[in-house]
Amino acid sequence: MRYLGIDYGVKRVGLAVSDAAGTIAFPRPTVHNDAKLFERLIQMVKDEKIAAVVVGDTRAFSGFENPVTREAESFMEKLRMSALVSVVSAWEAGSSVEASRYSPDDAHEDGAAAAIILQRYMDMHPSHPRSSEETNLM
DSSP: OOOEEEEEEOEEEEEEETTTSSSSSEEEEEOSSSTTHHHHHHHHHHHHOSSEEEEEOOOOOOOOEEEEEHHHHHHHHHHHHHHHSEEEEEEEEEEEHHHHHHSSGGGOOHHHHHHHHHHHHHHSSSSOOOOHHHHHOO
């Protein structure tokens, strides 16, 4: 099962895609949050054969909304109606800070943040049972 991970932002949207098994997330180039955003995302879902989309929940560590939360939730609802695949939210608190560790000069890397969000989700929701060999390696 291939996933698309999204780190939603008012100006930029970070993207990540999983491998076909739904176990490892890979960052993709960031896209602008503009009038063509949904068109690009729908095309990506088709081209990459995405089965589900995971969007970072913008709430703070405390669980309270921030200035972007309502817009991100509206984005998710619109994506649910247009993408024709499952769209779920996943906890994203701290993903941008974690992503900055992997970027030069501590720059914010939206694709890396999307990959972190997606990887957390896949780790918490394995899409297939592990083989006994994989289990023994853990």
